[in-house]
Amino acid sequence: MTALRAKGICKRFARSRGGWFSVLEAVACEVTGDSLVVIRGISGCGKTTLLQILATLSEPDSGELWIDDERVADWSAETLASFRRLRLGLMHQEPALISRSTVVENVGLALIPEGLSRGHRHRLAKERLRQVGLADLAEEVPRTLSGGERQRVALARALLTEPDVIIADEPTSQVDPATTDLIVELLRAERDRGAAVLVASHDPRIWSAADELYELDEGRLSPVRVS
Amino acid sequence: MATELRGSWGGRARNLLGMAVDGLIASRWRSLTIIASVALSLFWVVSGLAISQGLKGQAQVALQGAGDLFVSADVFGADAPLKGDLANDLRRLPGVRRVTPRIIGRLRVGNAWASVVSRLVEDPSDLASNDLPPSGKVLVGSALAKRSGWKVGKRVLLEAQTSAVFEVAGLFDAGAGVGSAHTIVMEWSDIQRLFQRTEFVSDFVVDCEPGRAARLAESIAADRSLRVQTKDLVEQYLDRAYTRRAGVLLLVFAGVFAIAVPLFLLLAELGVSPRRRELGVLKACGWTTGDVLVLTLLENALLAVLGAASAVAVAWVWVRVFDAFWIRGFFIPGSTGTEGALTVPSEFSGMPVLVGGLLAVLLTTTAGLLSVWRSSTVPPAVAMQS
Numbered sequence: 001m002t003a004l005r006a007k008g009i010c011k012r013f014a015r016s017r018g019g020w021f022s023v024l025e026a027v028a029c030e031v032t033g034d035s036l037v038v039i040r041g042i043s044g045c046g047k048t049t050l051l052q053i054l055a056t057l058s059e060p061d062s063g064e065l066w067i068d069d070e071r072v073a074d075w076s077a078e079t080l081a082s083f084r085r086l087r088l089g090l091m092h093q094e095p096a097l098i099s100r101s102t103v104v105e106n107v108g109l110a111l112i113p114e115g116l117s118r119g120h121r122h123r124l125a126k127e128r129l130r131q132v133g134l135a136d137l138a139e140e141v142p143r144t145l146s147g148g149e150r151q152r153v154a155l156a157r158a159l160l161t162e163p164d165v166i167i168a169d170e171p172t173s174q175v176d177p178a179t180t181d182l183i184v185e186l187l188r189a190e191r192d193r194g195a196a197v198l199v200a201s202h203d204p205r206i207w208s209a210a211d212e213l214y215e216l217d218e219g220r221l222s223p224v225r226v227s
Numbered sequence: 228m229a230t231e232l233r234g235s236w237g238g239r240a241r242n243l244l245g246m247a248v249d250g251l252i253a254s255r256w257r258s259l260t261i262i263a264s265v266a267l268s269l270f271w272v273v274s275g276l277a278i279s280q281g282l283k284g285q286a287q288v289a290l291q292g293a294g295d296l297f298v299s300a301d302v303f304g305a306d307a308p309l310k311g312d313l314a315n316d317l318r319r320l321p322g323v324r325r326v327t328p329r330i331i332g333r334l335r336v337g338n339a340w341a342s343v344v345s346r347l348v349e350d351p352s353d354l355a356s357n358d359l360p361p362s363g364k365v366l367v368g369s370a371l372a373k374r375s376g377w378k379v380g381k382r383v384l385l386e387a388q389t390s391a392v393f394e395v396a397g398l399f400d401a402g403a404g405v406g407s408a409h410t411i412v413m414e415w416s417d418i419q420r421l422f423q424r425t426e427f428v429s430d431f432v433v434d435c436e437p438g439r440a441a442r443l444a445e446s447i448a449a450d451r452s453l454r455v456q457t458k459d460l461v462e463q464y465l466d467r468a469y470t471r472r473a474g475v476l477l478l479v480f481a482g483v484f485a486i487a488v489p490l491f492l493l494l495a496e497l498g499v500s501p502r503r504r505e506l507g508v509l510k511a512c513g514w515t516t517g518d519v520l521v522l523t524l525l526e527n528a529l530l531a532v533l534g535a536a537s538a539v540a541v542a543w544v545w546v547r548v549f550d551a552f553w554i555r556g557f558f559i560p561g562s563t564g565t566e567g568a569l570t571v572p573s574e575f576s577g578m579p580v581l582v583g584g585l586l587a588v589l590l591t592t593t594a595g596l597l598s599v600w601r602s603s604t605v606p607p608a609v610a611m612q613s
Contacts, residue, residue, distance in 0.1 A: 057511055058608035077515060085513025086232060096508045096611060099501075100253035105246075109512040112242045115234025124232075141253075157512075161232055 001033030002068055002087070002164035004054060004196050009063035011049055023049050025219035026063070033164065036187060036197040038207055040224070041216035047200035048093055048169055050216065054198060055090050055167045056080060067165070085110040089158035089195075091168035095150035097142040104129065104138040107157045128156035131186065147174035155183060159190065166190050168199045172206060184209045243518065247525035258530060261591075265534025266541055268487055269587045272480040273542035273575075274554055276473055276583055281572030283469035294327065294432035295440040297461065298447060301454035308427035309453070311347075317431060320446070322439030328428040330418045334387045336411075339563060341371050343387070343411045345418040346432070362414040364396035370408035372398050374563070385411070388423040477583060484590050503602040507610025510603065519603040524592060531591030535584040539575065546573045 009027040012020045023046035031037045031054075041047050052058040054065065056072055065072040067083065075083070084090075097106045107125035108116075116124075122138075129135050132152040142150055151174050158166055168187065172180040180203065188209060191197045199206055207213055213224040234242075251258040298317065300309035317326045328347045333340050348359065360366050365385075367377055372395070377383055381395045393413065419425050435443055440457055448455040456464075506519050545551060551571045556563055602610055 052608040055511075057611075058606045081510075081513045081515040081518075083513070084511065088513075090511060092511075092611070096511065098505055098508060100250060101246075105249070109509065109514075111232060111234075112246055113239055113514050113518045114232055115236060115238030115242060116232060117234070117238060118242070118245060120234075 001194060002196050003030060003032040004165055005030045005066040006054060007064045009053055009060045011053065011060050022219050027221045029214065029221055031196040031198045033194045033196045034191060035211045036191040036209060037212045038210035039200045039214045039216055040202065040207060045216045046219060047216055051167055051169050051200050055088060056084060085114060086161050087164045089163035089166040091154045091158040091171050093169040095154040097150060097153060099142055103140050103153050106142065106153060107160060109157065110160060124160060128159050131159065132156045133182065148176060148179055151175050152179065155186065164195060166195050166197045170201055171199060172201065172203045180205055243522050244525055247522055247529060250526055251529055261530045262534045262537055265531060265587060265591055266537035268484055269535060269538035269583065270541040270545065271554055272476055272583050273538050274546050274551055275476050277542060277546055277573040277575050278551055278555065278571055279469050279473050280574035283465060284574055285572045286465050295435040295458055296433040296444055297430055297456045298433060299430040299454050306454060308429060311426055311428045314431055317433060320443060322436045322443050323433060324436055325434040327432040329430050329432060330422060330424055331429040332387055332418065332422045334385060336371060336375055341409050341411055343413060343418060345413050345415050347415045359412060359414055360396045362417055363393060365393040366397045366399060366412040367395050368399045368408040368410045385421060387421045389421060391421055477586065480583065481586055484587065503610050506602045507607045510607035510610065516603045520600060523596060523599045527594065528588065528592045531588040534591060535587045539584065543575060546571055
């Protein structure tokens with residue numbers, strides 16, 4: 001079962017008027033398969049920065065990220081890319097869709113460099129779109145979708161390869177209550193399948209679904225007791 | 228699941244090509260803008276190279292029908308007129324079959340220059356003498372006739388050292404060669420009077436017995452301080468002149484194109500941020516830097532090939548259908564570029580045209596690659612914030 005471990009993660013950014021401000025200070029956390037971990041915190045506290053580091057999209061100033069027993073910093077570029085393609089499901093705060101590609105192509109993006117045929121890719125992508133209730137919009141382009149629909153397209157993409165690790169940043173920020181329920185249901189299902197699920201959210205309905213809840217405050221991550 | 232998601236390298240290449248094609252179709256206005264820009268930048272140089280190649284071919288054909296040696300006076304390294312009675316000395320040299328004196332002059336017709344040529348035909352039974360008109364009449368190149376409003380039967384005044392009225396006896400076919408398009412051909416005594424060259428001629432065309440040309444050239448040049456050019460030498464000059472012209476054209480084009488293409492791409496992107504963000508999304512989805520570069524390379528290569536093909540098509544129509552209207556003025560001596568009835572020689576299958584096309588493809592393909600490489604090597608999170 002896959003485990004994602006972060007040790008001593010620090011990150012700081014330059015201020016526009018000079019000097020630095022620290023966003024993450026020696027953050028440590030562990031997300032194992034079969035668990036749904038949620039991080040909460042006020043806006044600007046660094047949740048997205050932490051998730052980007054855990055998703056290998058950004059490098060920490062110091063600290064280490066481990067996937068199972070391997071240190072990510074030791075991976076080759078190809079190994080890292082392969083991890084992102086096949087073992088990581090990622091849902092960004094903004095849906096991050098390619099505006100000129102169709103919905104089905106956006107969902108299947110990770111499999112293009114994998115060499116799968118268009119038919120195979122589209123079949124898998126359409127299965128995921130069916131799961132999020134958007135099968136009818138497969139051939140549309142993103143600009144014709146609502147904010148909530150784009151969010152669901154991003155979720156379908158994150159679920160495409162039945163990944164070992166799923167990281168979602170504010171997955172319910174632009175959706176109605178019914179869609180929130182659907183997203184929570186799908187994330188739970190992924191957890192039950194054995195995936196390690198990590199979510200950053202302001203949404204109490206997501207918090208209530210968590211196996212473990214953390215609070216990020218002033219760069220430090222601390223557990224919150226789940227009632 | 229992961230094992231059933233493994234494809235082949237061939238599939239990877241096919242997918243990247245498919246995505247490049249889809250991307251170009253999806254961004255059709257951007258694609259058309261770039262293709263049109265490449266075609267517009269390239270078509271004039273393809274036209275120029277094709278005309279240059281055509282002129283070279285025509286000159287070579289004309290040279291084949293001429294004599295073996297061309298003899299003129301050498302004054303401080305430049306061609307100069309020589310005495311006409313020198314022809315008799317040349318005729319006496321062993322190996323010489325025929326010596327033909329020529330007078331070539333230039334005069335103004337309207338606001339442009341025209342060439343006037345004639346040669347002395349010693350043997351009236353010579354079939355080649357048929358191309359000269361009788362005294363008092365002239366043959367006129369069709370482009371010159373069209374530009375000046377001359378028709379067969381019209382009487383025209385020509386002025387050089389003296390002036391005289393001639394009747395237009397016939398017109399050269401426009402397809403006979405651009406050399407004839409602005410030329411007036413007249414009888415020998417007429418040209419002598421018009422240019423007051425009774426004793427001097429422009430040059431001699433010497434026909435030799437087979438295998439004697441080189442040795443004769445050496446002996447004429449050594450004994451009489453004359454400038455002698457063999458057919459081979461003239462052919463080399465022609466080849467070198469046209470090759471140099473094509474090279475200069477390609478060099479200028481490469482310089483202009485190298486600046487213009489990145490500008491087109493930049494303008495067509497309407498800013499690099501959306502593209503940078505898109506590359507960030509692809510990297511976040513597991514694309515390698517290599518995948519992103521190959522995709523960009525394929526997109527640019529497709530645009531370049533389509534642009535170059537369009538340029539050749541436009542150049543072909545411009546040169547073959549519209550007789551290279553306007554641009555021929557830059558390549559054909561004596562042509563204003565806007566006169567009618569001038570069939571422009573052209574050769575579209577020559578090496579320079581191919582090189583021009585390949586250069587366009589190379590420059591367009593590699594243009595913008597540096598910025599894409601820089602965007603694709605930053606962490607995806609940074610690229611996506613653009």
